Amino acid sequence: MQELITVEDVTKKYGNKTALGNANLKIEQGEFVALVGMSGSGKTTLLRMIAGLEQPTSGQIRQAGQVVDSINTNARVMFQDDRLLPWLSVRENLTFGEHSKKDITEADSLLNLVGLDEYADVYPEKLSGGQKQRVALARALMSHPKLLLLDEPLGALDALTRLNMQDLILQICRKRNFTTLLVTHDINEAVRMANRIIVVKNSMIVRQVENPYQGQDSVDAEAKQTGIVNDILHTIYEKD
Numbered sequence: 001m002q003e004l005i006t007v008e009d010v011t012k013k014y015g016n017k018t019a020l021g022n023a024n025l026k027i028e029q030g031e032f033v034a035l036v037g038m039s040g041s042g043k044t045t046l047l048r049m050i051a052g053l054e055q056p057t058s059g060q061i062r063q064a065g066q067v068v069d070s071i072n073t074n075a076r077v078m079f080q081d082d083r084l085l086p087w088l089s090v091r092e093n094l095t096f097g098e099h100s101k102k103d104i105t106e107a108d109s110l111l112n113l114v115g116l117d118e119y120a121d122v123y124p125e126k127l128s129g130g131q132k133q134r135v136a137l138a139r140a141l142m143s144h145p146k147l148l149l150l151d152e153p154l155g156a157l158d159a160l161t162r163l164n165m166q167d168l169i170l171q172i173c174r175k176r177n178f179t180t181l182l183v184t185h186d187i188n189e190a191v192r193m194a195n196r197i198i199v200v201k202n203s204m205i206v207r208q209v210e211n212p213y214q215g216q217d218s219v220d221a222e223a224k225q226t227g228i229v230n231d232i233l234h235t236i237y238e239k240d
């Protein structure tokens with residue numbers, strides 16, 4: 001497999017506080033990787049640097065060989081809040097008001113993919129939280145970005161909607177072969193969705209766990225996933 005993201009000896013400091021120390025990470029094309037760890041451990045800092053929204057204090061990040069030294073236009077970020085524009089319809093939120101036939105066709109096909117074709121002309125205020133996140137997902141997929149960066153995108157959803165969204169995101173990422181990095185507090189979510197889980201603790205990447213049971217929901221696979229979740233929890237909470 002081909003490497004898409006390389007994080008090389010990356011440290012990020014704010015003043016004299018280290019938000020992330022000496023991180024090394026490789027993400028291959030088509031992988032679904034999750035970053036987990038306690039609040040304040042440095043997960044979002046790493047995601048923001050890959051998105052080019054922040055620059056490392058030292059070390060470097062490359063995407064397909066190119067150093068990410070400004071906004072990473074080959075990546076799209078999806079946040080916890082949907083950030084839809086209330087004065088634009090659902091379809092226009094995807095096309096940003098562009099009216100080219102190509103954009104409209106792509107927007108409609110993505111709305112179909114997330115099950116919202118009937119809502120193309122509706123304004124965001126008429127949508128539920130889960131529907132808004134589906135629009136935000138469809139918008140992130142416009143122009144088929146090389147990399148999807150998901151920063152707690154499901155954090156505000158109720159439990160059942162959250163499970164449905166997990167399935168939808170995973171299904172789409174597999175079908176379209178997206179490379180995805182998910183930041184989440186929810187270890188169960190990470191182990192359900194990711195083929196590899198990165199554990200961040202005290203501003204360091206301390207562990208990488210391969211997960212052969214990604215996306216599987218048989219009783220056997222769920223038992224194995226639970227074992228991995230417990231193992232990761234142990235790493236996060238054990239005393240140094």
Ligand SMILES: Nc1ncnc2c1ncn2[C@@H]1O[C@H](COP(=O)(O)OP(=O)(O)OP(=O)(O)O)[C@@H](O)[C@H]1O
Nearest residue numbers: 014018019037038039040041042043044045046185
């Ligand atoms: N812009 C900033 N200025 C100063 N300190 C910052 C800034 N951004 C993050 N930090 C600090 O860096 C550390 C890591 O923050 P980060 O947001 O990466 O953690 P996180 O693991 O994503 O946490 P959470 O799960 O709560 O979102 C924290 O101590 C935070 O206070």
